[in-house]
Amino acid sequence: MAAILGGGLGGLSTGYYLLKNNLNNNNNLKLILLEATNYCGGWIKSIRTKDYVFEQGPRTIRPKGVIGLNTLNMMEDLGLSEHIAAIKPDHPAAKNRMIYVRNNLHVLPSSLISVFQKNQPFSKPLIYALFNDIKSPYKEMQDDSIYNFVERRFGKEIADYAIAPMICGICAGDAKEISVKFLMKTLFEYEQNHGGVVKGLMKSMFQSKSDTNMDLSELAKKAQEEKWNVYTIKGGLETFPDTLQSYLTDNKVEVNLNTQVEEIQFIDSSCALMRDSKGNNLTANHIYSSIPAYALAKLVRKQHPALADNLNDIPFVTVGIVNLYFDIKEPLIEPAFGFLVPPIENSPILGVVFDSCCIPDQNGTVLTVMLGGRWFKEKFGDDASEQMLLDIAKKEIVKILNIKFEPTAHHVNILKQCIPQYVIGHYERVDKIREYIAVHNLPISLVGCSYDGVGINDVIYSAKKQVEDSPCVTVTKDYT
Ligand SMILES: Cc1cc2nc3c(=O)[nH]c(=O)nc-3n(C[C@H](O)[C@H](O)[C@H](O)COP(=O)(O)OP(=O)(O)OC[C@H]3O[C@@H](n4cnc5c(N)ncnc54)[C@H](O)[C@@H]3O)c2cc1C
Incomplete structure (x- = not known):
């Protein structure tokens, strides 16, 4: 047995x-x-009502790469294909991912053209970061923090405003502690084997790709053909x-x-x-x-x-999750995936997901505020209460999104030691x-x-x- x-x-x-x-x-x-x-x-738990879905843990799944396709194969085998809601490249949740810096929301560059333009809060077009990588010397290392690696190769602004908030979004962690060899293995290997990320990327373009020798289900093929950005499950991931x-x-x-x-x-x-x-x-x-x-x-x-x-x-970290529902017909937010707050801003929140934009069939505006993670104890102490997190989340929503309405419904959960730190x-x-x-x-x-x-x-x-x-x-x- x-x-x-x-x-x-x-x-x-x-x-x-x-x-x-x-x-x-x-x-x-x-x-x-x-x-x-x-x-x-x-950690996968959904609260479903006729008006909204509150996800208390994960909400979206990436379809890309061998491991993404493998999950889609499993989904189809389990008969879940009909329940999947894909977010395709032209969807606002795919195009608009934001960061909150110096009291303003900024859309992160997502197109090739935007690499050549100056986008706030970055002081120069992102192309300069690529030049920085090409000319920076290579440093032989066993491992490094993601923050150090990105700062070394692409500069401090990219580390602070693009990568550090991204790590908050992935594992509620501190990019200054997380292993680049584990979480960004390919980029680290480009540096270690080819002297830089851009150099490694160029070389890899001429190498044959063994990405998908596995048999693909119809669902996985569809995700590839339609270039899904992410997907979720209608009615909640708990299905x-x-x-x-x-x-x-x-x-x-x-x-x-x-x-x-x-x-x-x-x-x-x-x-x-x-x-x-x-x-x-x-x-x-x-x-x-x-x-x-x-x-x-x-x-x-x-x-x-x-x-x-x-x-x-x-190590593991604790995350506070505050789901908010506003029964208001007019749109309260710009359509987007949501925003993350770089740790350098020292905010009590990690970010906000605009669930009513990412999850279909919501009757109003649904937001999820994530709090704490690596900084949970430092920000909220040992006795953080659900009421305390709710009050903070509501205050930040008023400040950042200018939503003055009281939420019609809410749910707060403190997920103790829920995310491992690599x-x-x-x-x-x-x-x-x-x-x-x-x-x-x-x-x-x-x-x-x-x-x-x-x-x-x-x-x-x-x-x-x-x-x-x-x-x-x-x-x-x-x-x-
Ligand atoms: C807030 C949050 C948001 C996330 N968002 C995303 C997302 O959007 N997309 C994504 O891809 N991933 C996301 N993740 C990550 C994803 O949810 C997890 O990686 C995944 O659910 C972990 O599954 P697991 O089985 O490894 O662990 P767990 O979900 O922790 O399951 C472990 C199980 O073991 C049980 N258990 C513990 N001790 C014992 C014992 N002694 N005896 C018997 N049973 C025991 C627990 O009760 C639990 O049911 C998120 C995670 C969190 C916490």
Whole structure:
């Protein structure tokens, strides 16, 4: 029997790929999924009403690259094609992404022509940043922070106004701490192998692209042909984990909710014992852990303290989410994806997503304000309340967007330790953890955002890879 620890997207995707693998190989694998809460989906949670959808976690998915296409293949296989709402290149949410600098909103350049023009808040046309990269000397490094890398290659303004807010948008993190080798691997390799980003990019244009040797579903082909920017799911992203969970249960996976695993004891290379909060013991031939690294650290500490220490070295940050709905017919915002606030502005908010522009069928204006992240404790202290975050979010909305109406509905959530931070050396840290597991022959695979990337695509691809790389699991039922 194989046990999947955690019922977020990582755990559900692991179940999906194990089932696919199982069917292909005619195995008779017994699968069990253990989820601590009463819900499968992890951070993916949507509140749906007839007037609006509030997304409390993720809302959009990128269709590009191997991992983006892989997710679309899965979506089609699950019968979700009809539910997808694509944002194509001519959509305002694709064209208008803004930053808030010195009390003003500025649209970030998105066309080739704008590279040659001066766009506020940048003091020169962006083409100068490219010249800077071409003439800057190459520096051999094992890894670096994204901020240092971009400042070195493209200048301080690009680091402050384009990249630092982008990192807030991706992982609510500080670009001065996040690993360039992990989050911008290709650009870092261009510098390390070719002496600069532009030089590397030029050379790569003459090399053959092995982007998509995988079979593409009709949905993935459509996304490529129509050049989707991002997409979401009509009625809320929660439909995705809901459908995955049904797929698992329809295929006889035992999904156990309200089952928090509290300890793991590894017996040998094909047997592990898990104890849950109800005092049940479960043995499995192999464990696929998709729970956050810090949560797994607690479960293995007794038997493997060194492994627990390494798992705890992956930091996480807390994010405040304030969803606001305005039942006003006239448009309250310019159509755009939303805006991010560069950390240099020292604002209490990370950014605002204009959900009524990105998510279809909203009856009015819907905004989501994101707060805290890497700076949560510094800005809001240890006892931040939901009311406090709501008040701050509403004040910033009045100040920045000049919306004077009271929201008709709101929802506030403090997502504790929700996003991992891929700080400098993340690759090596994860290698060390997986090496420890291999050297000690522990029957466990590590899946999910703690290790292999923050986005939905990364988590699904992580599950696929870990299933492909894990030993063939055999069937025995032993639930005492
Ligand atoms: C606010 C926010 C916005 C985001 N926006 C986007 C976006 O727009 N696009 C995008 O691509 N990605 C986005 N992401 C990232 C994406 O949501 C995550 O990467 C993904 O959902 C993580 O899935 P996971 O399965 O790895 O982890 P989780 O969702 O954390 O799932 C882990 C599960 O394990 C369970 N668990 C924990 N401990 C135990 C235990 N001891 N026993 C049993 N179960 C346990 C938890 O209850 C949880 O259900 C966002 C994330 C957040 C937080």
